[in-house]
Amino acid sequence: MLFWQNFFKNSILRDDEHSKQNNNHEELIILKQVAYNNNEIDVYFSTNKNINLYHLEQLCDEVGWVRRPLKKIQTAIENSFLIVSLFYKQNNKEQLIGFARVTSDHAFNATVWDVAIRPSFQGQGLGKILIHQVIHQLRESEITTITLFADPQVVNFYSHLGFLTDPSGVKGMFWYPK
Amino acid sequence: MLFWQNFFKNSILRDDEHSKQNNNHEELIILKQVAYNNNEIDVYFSTNKNINLYHLEQLCDEVGWVRRPLKKIQTAIENSFLIVSLFYKQNNKEQLIGFARVTSDHAFNATVWDVAIRPSFQGQGLGKILIHQVIHQLRESEITTITLFADPQVVNFYSHLGFLTDPSGVKGMFWYPK
Numbered sequence: 001m002l003f004w005q006n007f008f009k010n011s012i013l014r015d016d017e018h019s020k021q022n023n024n025h026e027e028l029i030i031l032k033q034v035a036y037n038n039n040e041i042d043v044y045f046s047t048n049k050n051i052n053l054y055h056l057e058q059l060c061d062e063v064g065w066v067r068r069p070l071k072k073i074q075t076a077i078e079n080s081f082l083i084v085s086l087f088y089k090q091n092n093k094e095q096l097i098g099f100a101r102v103t104s105d106h107a108f109n110a111t112v113w114d115v116a117i118r119p120s121f122q123g124q125g126l127g128k129i130l131i132h133q134v135i136h137q138l139r140e141s142e143i144t145t146i147t148l149f150a151d152p153q154v155v156n157f158y159s160h161l162g163f164l165t166d167p168s169g170v171k172g173m174f175w176y177p178k
Numbered sequence: 179m180l181f182w183q184n185f186f187k188n189s190i191l192r193d194d195e196h197s198k199q200n201n202n203h204e205e206l207i208i209l210k211q212v213a214y215n216n217n218e219i220d221v222y223f224s225t226n227k228n229i230n231l232y233h234l235e236q237l238c239d240e241v242g243w244v245r246r247p248l249k250k251i252q253t254a255i256e257n258s259f260l261i262v263s264l265f266y267k268q269n270n271k272e273q274l275i276g277f278a279r280v281t282s283d284h285a286f287n288a289t290v291w292d293v294a295i296r297p298s299f300q301g302q303g304l305g306k307i308l309i310h311q312v313i314h315q316l317r318e319s320e321i322t323t324i325t326l327f328a329d330p331q332v333v334n335f336y337s338h339l340g341f342l343t344d345p346s347g348v349k350g351m352f353w354y355p356k
Contacts, residue, residue, distance in 0.1 A: 068286070076283035079259075103281045103289065107254035108246070111281065111289050111325075135353060144355060147289075149325060152347035163351040169330035172350020173341040175313060177322060 034088075034124050041088045043097065043126065045133060049083045055096040063116045081106060081141075084133050086117075086126055097121045098130045102138065110138050112148040131161050149174075212266075212302050219266045221275065221304065223311060227261045233274040241294045259284060259319075262311050264295075264304055275299045276308045280316065288316050290326040309339050327352075 034043050053070045061067070077083055086098030097118040104110035112134055117127045138146055149172050150158050155165060166172075212221050231248050239245070255261055264276030275296040282288035290312055295305045316324055327350050328336050333343060344350075 072285040076285035076287075079282070079284040081257075101283070103283050103287065104257070105254035105279070105281050105291070106257040107250040109254075109281065109289075109291055111287075113283070113287055139355065146353040147327060148351050150349050150351050152349070155349050155351070158351050161353070162356075163353045165349050165351055167352050167354075170350065170352070171328050171330070171333050171343050172348065173326050173328050173333070173336050173343055174345050174348070175324040175339070175341045176345075177317065178340075 034121065034126070036088070036121065044087050044089070044094075045129075046085050046087065047083060047137065048085070049077055049080075051077065051083060051085055051099075052094075052096065055094075056099060059096050059099055059116050059118055060114075062119055065116075077101065079103070080113075081110060082134065082137055084130060084137065086130060098126050100130055100134055102134060104138070104141075104143060106141070106143075108143065109145045109147065110143045112146065115148075115154075127157065128161065131158070135161075212299065212304070214266070214299065222265050222267065222272070223307075224263050224265065225261060225315060226263070227255055227258075229255065229261060229263055229277075230272075230274065233272075234277060237274050237277055237294050237296055238292075240297055243294070255279065257281070258291075259288060260312065260315055262308060262315065264308060276304050278308055278312055280312060282316070282319075282321060284319070284321075286321065287323045287325065288321045290324065293326075293332075305335065306339060309336070313339075 034041055053073060056073065057067070057070065080101040081104035082102040084098075084100045084102075085096060087094040087096050089095070098116065098121070100112055100115040102110050102112050112131075115127070115130065117130065135146060146163075148158065148163065150163070150165075159165065212219055231251060234251065235245070235248065258279040259282035260280040262276075262278045262280075263274060265272040265274050267273070276294065276299070278290055278293040280288050280290050290309075293305070293308065295308065313324060324341075326336065326341065328341070328343075337343065
């Protein structure tokens, strides 16, 4: 877990340096050098729930998810325990490039939903950083069981981050309306 | 789904008859004739979050769960979207015999946790009724995806209630502190 230790150490250092600039946004730089359009740009991290829904919809469109009503998305965000977003700044405007949200009982369990990284930013470790941040935030809140439901193509991704599939034979199960 | 249709029809009828008696408790009789100590007793249903924590702890002890701090259980209940309990009355006091709770984003997804039926009441269909009530309540709130993590010995139980294991290869995954 050396990467992770360094990662959080760097995050905290950078937090000290930068986060006081904008208390409303609880932002910190977590990666200074991500490639985008032949430039290197700063990627910021935020847990602010006041997220631009149209930007989120655009992100979800880009990763190919079925559109959902914005009003319901707003409700879901308000009632999530944790929202994590990654963004960069262009002309002082935030550009959303990563998102995840978590439901929880605020005590024992949490479930991660809607993990997305903008396709043009994939392959640079941002998904890993996003999930590390989710884990870090939940551990700060003393949540001990972090769960999620992984599509087949991302099971390995989560396995590498320490998530176990069906531990002790526990099975993820779904009920949908008929 | 004939049983279920009849079940809810009966519930609603009984709700009309009985629930107005005690508006604070939103109670309704869901089973009139459950065997207990050679008697037939009425089993009540409630979604009231104001549950006696010591009774809940006793129920959890009886089903063999590891004890958890009551303060954290209280927090978990307060931050659950839905609490469902089954109880009977003895000398006008409620005796807890079944429990389940649900976290949710209040919009799309819900996850069922801590499902328990008092061992001396098991084998009479109360677990099935409890989960049917959970589904019914969530559908009333227009939640479309109901999830849970099932121990191996209850996977068949949930399958019979319409829950699917790993649909489209989606895997339940867990992260625990090292």
